[in-house]
Amino acid sequence: xxxxxxxxxxxxxxxxxxxxxxxxxxxxxxxxxxxxxxxxxxxxxxxxxxxxxxxxxxxxxxxxxxxxxxxxxxxxxxxxxxxxxxxxxxxxxxxxxxxxxxxxxxxxxxxxxxxxxxxxxxxxxxxxxxxxxxxxxxxxxxxxxxxxxxxxxxxxxxxxxxxxxxxxxxxxxxxxxxxxxxxxxxxxxxxxxxxxxxxxxxxxxxxxxxxxxxxxxxxxxxxxxxxxxxxxxxxxxxxxxxxxxxxxxxxxxxxxxxxxxxxxxxxxxxxxxxxxxxxxxxxxxxxxxxxxxxxxxxxxxxxxxxxxxxxxxxxxxxxxxxxxx
Amino acid sequence: xxxxxxxxxxxxxxxxxxxxxxxxxxxxxxxxxxxxxxxxxxxxxxxxxxxxxxxxxxxxxxxxxxxxxxxxxxxxxxxxxxxxxxxxxxxxxxxxxxxxxxxxxxxxxxxxxxxxxxxxxxxxxxxxxxxxxxxxxxxxxxxxxxxxxxxxxxxxxxxxxxxxxxxxxxxxxxxxxxxxxxxxxxxxxxxxxxxxxxxxxxxxxxxxxxxxxxxxxxxxxxxxxxxxxxxxxxxxxxxxxxxxxxxxxxxxxxxxxxxxxxxxxxxxxxxxxxxxxxxxxxxxxxxxxxxxxxxxxxxxxxxxxxxxxxxxxxxxxxxxxxxxx
Numbered sequence: 001x002x003x004x005x006x007x008x009x010x011x012x013x014x015x016x017x018x019x020x021x022x023x024x025x026x027x028x029x030x031x032x033x034x035x036x037x038x039x040x041x042x043x044x045x046x047x048x049x050x051x052x053x054x055x056x057x058x059x060x061x062x063x064x065x066x067x068x069x070x071x072x073x074x075x076x077x078x079x080x081x082x083x084x085x086x087x088x089x090x091x092x093x094x095x096x097x098x099x100x101x102x103x104x105x106x107x108x109x110x111x112x113x114x115x116x117x118x119x120x121x122x123x124x125x126x127x128x129x130x131x132x133x134x135x136x137x138x139x140x141x142x143x144x145x146x147x148x149x150x151x152x153x154x155x156x157x158x159x160x161x162x163x164x165x166x167x168x169x170x171x172x173x174x175x176x177x178x179x180x181x182x183x184x185x186x187x188x189x190x191x192x193x194x195x196x197x198x199x200x201x202x203x204x205x206x207x208x209x210x211x212x213x214x215x216x217x218x219x220x221x222x223x224x225x226x227x228x229x230x231x232x233x234x235x236x237x238x239x240x241x242x243x244x245x246x247x248x249x250x251x252x253x254x255x256x257x258x259x260x261x262x263x264x265x266x267x268x269x270x271x272x273x274x275x276x277x278x279x280x281x282x283x284x285x286x287x288x289x290x291x292x293x294x295x296x297x298x299x300x301x302x303x304x305x306x307x308x309x310x311x312x313x314x315x316x317x318x319x320x321x322x323x324x325x
Numbered sequence: 326x327x328x329x330x331x332x333x334x335x336x337x338x339x340x341x342x343x344x345x346x347x348x349x350x351x352x353x354x355x356x357x358x359x360x361x362x363x364x365x366x367x368x369x370x371x372x373x374x375x376x377x378x379x380x381x382x383x384x385x386x387x388x389x390x391x392x393x394x395x396x397x398x399x400x401x402x403x404x405x406x407x408x409x410x411x412x413x414x415x416x417x418x419x420x421x422x423x424x425x426x427x428x429x430x431x432x433x434x435x436x437x438x439x440x441x442x443x444x445x446x447x448x449x450x451x452x453x454x455x456x457x458x459x460x461x462x463x464x465x466x467x468x469x470x471x472x473x474x475x476x477x478x479x480x481x482x483x484x485x486x487x488x489x490x491x492x493x494x495x496x497x498x499x500x501x502x503x504x505x506x507x508x509x510x511x512x513x514x515x516x517x518x519x520x521x522x523x524x525x526x527x528x529x530x531x532x533x534x535x536x537x538x539x540x541x542x543x544x545x546x547x548x549x550x551x552x553x554x555x556x557x558x559x560x561x562x563x564x565x566x567x568x569x570x571x572x573x574x575x576x577x578x579x580x581x582x583x584x585x586x587x588x589x590x591x592x593x594x595x596x597x598x599x600x601x602x603x604x605x606x607x608x609x610x611x612x613x614x615x616x617x618x619x620x621x622x623x624x625x626x627x628x629x630x631x632x633x634x635x636x637x638x639x640x641x642x643x644x645x646x647x648x649x650x
Contacts, residue, residue: 264644
């Protein structure tokens with residue numbers, strides 16, 4: 001085990017906080033945020049010291065119809081600019097591109113014509129070669145890049161090692177550990193983080209962590225992995241994100257000691273924009289059905305269905321999950 | 326740093342799970358549980374493999390009027406027996422006795438005349454001598470004893486060291502680390518746990534952990550401290566407990582690998598008894614106001630008031646907490 005980096009009182013200047021509310025939260029409301037919501041979130045993220053704001057996906061318009069989703073599924077340049085102008089702030093703009101679901105060769109401008117700063121390439125571990133092809137393309141266009149290897153709790157150690165080796169040879173800037181199923185315990189998460197860091201540091205790359213809250217461990221896993229040297233930290237306001245949601249931004253900013261981060265503006269935003277969203281029926285967050293899929297290391301899709309159907313028969317649902325195995 | 330004990334796949338036979346739902350949860354509803362609720366909880370705890378069930382406090386009737394509270398504030402022998410008979414199960418019965426708020430010399434029978442197995446003595450760190458007096462009394466009566474040092478996040482290292490030294494010289498069986506304010510991060514909690522364990526193990530004593538969920542870390546801190554050798558683990562059904570509540574029993578039993586623990590019966594209990602309790606307006610659980618007091622390492626009383634008043638002005642509340650400092 002490597003030693004922890006920094007301590008609970010000090011500032012780690014390598015830390016970057018990324019707000020993924022529109023992107024992961026968009027999975028809860030079909031990306032149908034009002035322009036006011038997104039504009040105010042942009043402003044509050046800047047005031048809170050957030051380093052990156054992810055606006056959504058760059059999804060393929062051949063695979064997904066624009067009329068079926070809110071605009072943040074596609075992140076057209078003009079829609080981004082309608083919110084951020086030329087983004088004269090210090091906060092950087094990120095979008096996500098899924099392997100196999102993004103027309104990456106046609107849908108991205110060269111960086112110097114775009115307000116986007118960073119493209120995050122999301123893939124499963126068997127898609128690393130496809131991810132690298134995209135990463136090299138985005139790198140050539142001038143973007144910062146990340147590779148977000150999803151569902152890492154289902155990969156075996158050999159796969160992880162090989163994936164890291166391949167990624168370390170490419171031009172990616174940040175390699176993300178993604179606990180898609182909220183299945184990792186702090187002990188797993190920090191061990192994996194150390195494996196990533198050992199590989200990445202040699203090549204001058206950074207490591208990020210993206211948590212899900214299925215077992216109420218999103219924040220814990222985030223701060224545990226950060227203590228071992230993870231520096232890119234994803235969070236969403238009130239943990240808004242698919243299923244059980246993510247690491248809550250308010251918990252993370254309250255934990256970080258760098259005075260550039262502050263909570264006040266975020267709290268006003270929560271009062272004015274997040275509480276009404278919940279009252280309008282947008283649902284996310286820890287509940288038993290997500291705990292089951294987290295404990296069982298499974299995709300949350302059945303738990304999301306259970307939630308959508310307003311079911312309360314937890315025991316029957318749990319039994320059905322075990323029957324499927 | 327000592328090594329972790331055991332691993333994520335194996336069984337640690339030293340682990341004991343204690344259900345504190347009636348005792349810590351009683352702080353949410355003035356201990357006014359129906360007899361049916363308590364009886365069914367007793368049965369479900371047995372079926373779930375829980376090792377100890379804490380029924381409530383043995384509060385002084387000179388300080389508290391019996392008519393002002395539900396019966397589990399006092400845990401009269403006849404009330405316990407009305408639920409558990411002679412308790413022919415393998416699960417043990419615990420009650421809590423607060424230093425300074427318990428007539429310990431008059432209110433306890435000798436162990437062989439009581440269904441109570443364990444008395445947990447709760448104190449602040451400056452009350453250790455008073456706690457030891459009580460512990461020795463209960464030990465002489467024949468009970469297992471614990472010392473639950475509350476609000477440990479406000480004690481300094483010298484105090485902790487001295488308290489452990491004194492306790493290790495007395496007849497207490499288990500020394501509990503109690504994160505009353507939900508203020509510890511996994512890194513703090515596991516460091517403290519290792520200090521406790523180093524002191525306790527030499528004298529053949531065990532260490533316990535009681536978490537609060539102010540920063541959504543109750544479960545994380547519980548499993549982190551257990552991984553370093555803590556063996557007595559407090560949890561409550563759905564985390565029911567004062568303010569932000571405690572470590573959720575369902576998360577803990579889902580984590581532990583010992584086949585004696587199982588979830589099904591607990592899930593039926595939640596459906597039938599816990600959901601109605603919430604629908605009747607009993608409130609507990611993580612929310613921003615508790616996060617603030619956890620982050621600030623403070624008693625949650627102002628956050629509980631904020632909750633009771635149904636306030637939603639989180640930013641103003643946060644500001645007022647900082648003004649008080």
